[in-house]
Amino acid sequence: xxxxxxxxxxxxxxxxxxxxxxxxxxxxxxxxxxxxxxxxxxxxxxxxxxxxxxxxxxxxxxxxxxxxxxxxxxxxxxxxxxxxxxxxxxxxxxxxxxxxxxxxxxxxxxxxxxxxxxxxxxxxxxxxxxxxxxxxxxxxxxxxxxxxxxxxxxxxxxxxxxxxxxxxxxxxxxxxxxxxxxxxxxxxxxxxxxxxxxxxxxxxxxxxxxxxxxxxxxxxxxxxxxxxxxxxxxxxxxxxxxxxxxxxxxxxxxxxxxxxxxxxxxxxxxxxxxxxxxxxxxxxxxxxxxxxx
Amino acid sequence: xxxxxxxxxxxxxxxxxxxxxxxxxxxxxxxxxxxxxxxxxxxxxxxxxxxxxxxxxxxxxxxxxxxxxxxxxxxxxxxxxxxxxxxxxxxxxxxxxxxxxxxxxxxxxxxxxxxxxxxxxxxxxxxxxxxxxxxxxxxxxxxxxxxxxxxxxxxxxxxxxxxxxxxxxxxxxxxxxxxxxxxxxxxxxxxxxxxxxxxxxxxxxxxxxxxxxxxxxxxxxxxxxxxxxxxxxxxxxxxxxxxxxxxxxxxxxxxxxxxxxxxxxxxxxxxxxxxxxxxxxxxxxxxxxxxxxxxx
Numbered sequence: 001x002x003x004x005x006x007x008x009x010x011x012x013x014x015x016x017x018x019x020x021x022x023x024x025x026x027x028x029x030x031x032x033x034x035x036x037x038x039x040x041x042x043x044x045x046x047x048x049x050x051x052x053x054x055x056x057x058x059x060x061x062x063x064x065x066x067x068x069x070x071x072x073x074x075x076x077x078x079x080x081x082x083x084x085x086x087x088x089x090x091x092x093x094x095x096x097x098x099x100x101x102x103x104x105x106x107x108x109x110x111x112x113x114x115x116x117x118x119x120x121x122x123x124x125x126x127x128x129x130x131x132x133x134x135x136x137x138x139x140x141x142x143x144x145x146x147x148x149x150x151x152x153x154x155x156x157x158x159x160x161x162x163x164x165x166x167x168x169x170x171x172x173x174x175x176x177x178x179x180x181x182x183x184x185x186x187x188x189x190x191x192x193x194x195x196x197x198x199x200x201x202x203x204x205x206x207x208x209x210x211x212x213x214x215x216x217x218x219x220x221x222x223x224x225x226x227x228x229x230x231x232x233x234x235x236x237x238x239x240x241x242x243x244x245x246x247x248x249x250x251x252x253x254x255x256x257x258x259x260x261x262x263x264x265x266x267x268x269x270x271x272x273x274x275x276x277x278x279x280x281x282x283x284x285x286x287x288x289x290x291x292x293x
Numbered sequence: 294x295x296x297x298x299x300x301x302x303x304x305x306x307x308x309x310x311x312x313x314x315x316x317x318x319x320x321x322x323x324x325x326x327x328x329x330x331x332x333x334x335x336x337x338x339x340x341x342x343x344x345x346x347x348x349x350x351x352x353x354x355x356x357x358x359x360x361x362x363x364x365x366x367x368x369x370x371x372x373x374x375x376x377x378x379x380x381x382x383x384x385x386x387x388x389x390x391x392x393x394x395x396x397x398x399x400x401x402x403x404x405x406x407x408x409x410x411x412x413x414x415x416x417x418x419x420x421x422x423x424x425x426x427x428x429x430x431x432x433x434x435x436x437x438x439x440x441x442x443x444x445x446x447x448x449x450x451x452x453x454x455x456x457x458x459x460x461x462x463x464x465x466x467x468x469x470x471x472x473x474x475x476x477x478x479x480x481x482x483x484x485x486x487x488x489x490x491x492x493x494x495x496x497x498x499x500x501x502x503x504x505x506x507x508x509x510x511x512x513x514x515x516x517x518x519x520x521x522x523x524x525x526x527x528x529x530x531x532x533x534x535x536x537x538x539x540x541x542x543x544x545x546x547x548x549x550x551x552x553x554x555x556x557x558x559x560x561x562x563x564x565x566x567x568x569x570x571x572x573x574x575x576x577x578x579x580x581x582x583x584x585x586x587x588x589x
Contacts, residue, residue, distance in 0.1 A: 032390075087525060094518070263402040
């Protein structure tokens with residue numbers, strides 16, 4: 001039971017970072033990028049490959065996977081940011097499909113469907129921090145908190161307000177002389193970098209990676225978490241993530257037969273998503289926010 | 294042209310015809326309602342499973358079973374429109390889109406609970422040898438029907454939208470909903486028509502797909518992501534564009550993999566590589582400029 005709670009806590013922390021990074025591009029800037037999971041996967045694979053082949057440690061990987069995911073996002077942005085609305089959604093969904101195919105078939109890089117095994121556990125001051133130790137419980141949430149503080153600063157900076165203005169009215173924002181493309185690009189790159197960090201955390205926690213990290217259900221889950229919490233709402237994304245994780249664990253405790261636990265969970269998620277869209281399309285946690293409009 | 298190429302073109306045409314049926318519904322819904330219906334793939338699965346129930350479990354003949362499945366599909370389409378999409382129609386298009394994602398995972402889960410994860414089949418897969426332009430190709434009766442029927446339906450749909458009173462009314466609502474309402478055309482009615490037609494076409498595609506492959510809860514998703522690409526390829530909201538995009542994807546997939554130009558592991562990526570390439574060269578789609586005013 002304790003180890004179950006422990007892993008739930010770690011996983012929730014990683015989700016919080018991934019969802020908050022998505023909240024920056026999707027929630028705040030309004031980029032309907034359905035391929036955000038690519039950046040997470042690239043971060044995880046970067047960490048896995050650098051660690052197993054070149055012996056890079058946890059902290060170096062945090063930096064390098066953020067760099068790789070961010071650089072990739074810059075190219076991704078050059079290709080897709082010219083598109084708007086639904087076109088962007090379909091193109092990025094397609095990109096996520098391509099990512100799965102590449103991760104499965106580029107065997108020399110990713111080891112294909114067998115995945116990458118034997119990633120090292122994080123090491124701090126020459127001391128290995130094992131995945132079930134108390135140190136781990138400080139390390140992962142610690143990284144997540146630091147990243148969230150940075151993200152909070154971005155959300156509430158003048159730059160964050162430009163991003164919000166793009167979502168609300170792109171034309172007006174352009175009219176007052178803001179460089180929309182540049183702002184969108186930075187939003188995407190920063191969002192990808194944080195997603196890459198989340199991927200590293202995942203890689204060094206699970207110690208195993210395979211192409212299923214890019215799967216569609218994962219994309220739907222992060223959309224669900226952002227939307228339930230409220231698009232562009234910093235605290236909403238965190239609360240939304242926690243709520244969705246808790247709801248996702250419910251079927252396990254009610255005692256459904258094992259083969260339909262996953263399906264029951266998806267029905268709960270579906271109801272949550274549809275209910276949110278009907279009752280509070282701006283997220284369940286909008287009532288914590290001051291009314292500004 | 295060797296027989297292999299002829300066979301591959303035939304397979305590509307079959308896939309293209311099925312994608313086209315799904316893509317038509319998507320593009321109509323986008324054109325009139327203004328959002329991408331992510332649960333459209335589940336309508337394909339619904340068609341396959343409904344047909345399987347009528348044909349395999351209740352032992353009806355193929356034609357009555359297919360008609361019953363289409364009826365079920367149309368009714369489900371009308372109900373979904375009324376219950377889920379009508380209340381959020383006037384919101385930001387993001388909201389019906391996210392809602393349809395929710396609907397999609399919910400329906401998938403329901404299929405999984407009712408039918409289990411086991412793989413079910415409809416057909417016994419008897420192949421006929423068919424000779425076209427002196428080339429021998431293998432085709433199943435259902436494939437021949439799929440090609441024939443999809444061409445009839447596509448032609449019928451284009452004529453319906455062009456010539457009939459209801460078709461003109463649907464195009465009016467698509468081009469400007471509020472002006473159409475001023476002229477006394479009910480948006481509610483238009484949505485019902487569009488969802489009825491769209492889901493009906495998806496169900497027909499699902500029935501044929503059930504003959505082509507095994508039934509599994511995710512069968513619709515694979516189909517709908519290809520149909521999304523076809524729709525965007527042809528220009529969102531355009532009927533002819535969606536048809537052209539669908540056949541392009543079907544043929545490209547079949548030929549590129551069949552002639553081993555691309556390793557078969559990469560086949561799932563082909564529609565999207567074409568799509569992204571297309572968006573770079575001509576973001577408005579193949580029929581973009583001409584249909585620009587369909588919906589903005």
